[in-house]
Amino acid sequence: MSHTHDEVQGFLPLPAATLHILMALAEGDRHGYAIIQDVAERTGGRLRLSPGTLYRSVQRMLDQGLITEPRTRPAPELDDERRRYYRLTSLGMAVARAEAGRLEDLVRMARATGLVPRKA
Amino acid sequence: MSHTHDEVQGFLPLPAATLHILMALAEGDRHGYAIIQDVAERTGGRLRLSPGTLYRSVQRMLDQGLITEPRTRPAPELDDERRRYYRLTSLGMAVARAEAGRLEDLVRMARATGLVPRKA
DNA sequence: TGCGCATATATCCAGCGTGGATATATTGGC
DNA sequence: GCCAATATATCCACGCTGGATATATGCGCA
Numbered sequence: 001m002s003h004t005h006d007e008v009q010g011f012l013p014l015p016a017a018t019l020h021i022l023m024a025l026a027e028g029d030r031h032g033y034a035i036i037q038d039v040a041e042r043t044g045g046r047l048r049l050s051p052g053t054l055y056r057s058v059q060r061m062l063d064q065g066l067i068t069e070p071r072t073r074p075a076p077e078l079d080d081e082r083r084r085y086y087r088l089t090s091l092g093m094a095v096a097r098a099e100a101g102r103l104e105d106l107v108r109m110a111r112a113t114g115l116v117p118r119k120a
Numbered sequence: 121m122s123h124t125h126d127e128v129q130g131f132l133p134l135p136a137a138t139l140h141i142l143m144a145l146a147e148g149d150r151h152g153y154a155i156i157q158d159v160a161e162r163t164g165g166r167l168r169l170s171p172g173t174l175y176r177s178v179q180r181m182l183d184q185g186l187i188t189e190p191r192t193r194p195a196p197e198l199d200d201e202r203r204r205y206y207r208l209t210s211l212g213m214a215v216a217r218a219e220a221g222r223l224e225d226l227v228r229m230a231r232a233t234g235l236v237p238r239k240a
Numbered sequence: 241t242g243c244g245c246a247t248a249t250a251t252c253c254a255g256c257g258t259g260g261a262t263a264t265a266t267t268g269g270c
Numbered sequence: 271g272c273c274a275a276t277a278t279a280t281c282c283a284c285g286c287t288g289g290a291t292a293t294a295t296g297c298g299c300a
Contacts, residue, residue: 115213170287
């Protein structure tokens with residue numbers, strides 16, 4: 001289950017919401033509403049994914065194969081029937097890593113200009 | 121010539137082209153076409169700003185006060201009359217630093233998920 | 241001389257990603 | 271019984287982008 005450089009690179013640059021969703025799913029399977037909360041929490045409330053952005057991003061990511069909808073649902077007794085859960089694919093992980101690398105390059109370039117101090 | 125946190129933060133997230141233009145101008149005054157070349161060079165040819173993106177971004181940045189058009193033109197004997205030169209403002213620098221910081225936070229978050237290794 | 245390419249700026253269109261509003265339905269607290 | 275939170279889904283308007291197009295000058299080369 002390996003992915004070619006071009007196959008992964010073709011997704012970049014990743015839409016902002018997509019990277020956040022991938023990061024939220026890195027810890028485990030989550031449903032849509034939980035992803036919104038997770039992103040808000042992780043960003044200290046600075047990024048609040050709107051429902052429109054979240055559900056359209058999720059649909060696109062399913063189509064692209066970055067995430068899947070697993071058959072098994074966690075904790076049936078605590079479950080909410082309405083929920084739809086999502087899981088990272090190996091392609092999704094590879095794409096997230098590639099995007100993070102791209103962002104690192106960007107930060108490195110910014111530092112190289114001398115415009116940006118090397119730490120805050 | 122200081123800028124408030126909110127004044128600067130209000131520009132974020134910065135459009136991709138805008139950050140690249142700010143980085144290109146960090147080294148000194150440049151005209152539009154030179155910015156396109158500079159960005160292509162710095163990114164190893166991976167990002168080629170289209171004319172549409174470049175000139176619209178520049179116009180927006182002038183309106184926002186991130187850059188200015190200096191009166192003095194460099195090297196009059198080597199100059200091309202058609203060129204329009206642009207220069208970073210202190211606001212532009214502050215905004216570029218803030219955006220770089222935002223990207224760093226993003227990379228840090230990606231690392232924290234364990235999804236992204238800490239160096240390549 | 242004339243052709244094409246690089247230089248240089250500017251405008252237009254179509255496409256995509258986003259926020260916000262709206263809709264629908266269920267659950268829990270007061 | 272009412273409102274807020276939970277949960278998903280769709281629609282509209284806006285902003286950013288690439289690519290095409292337009293215009294004009296300068297340079298190399300056949």
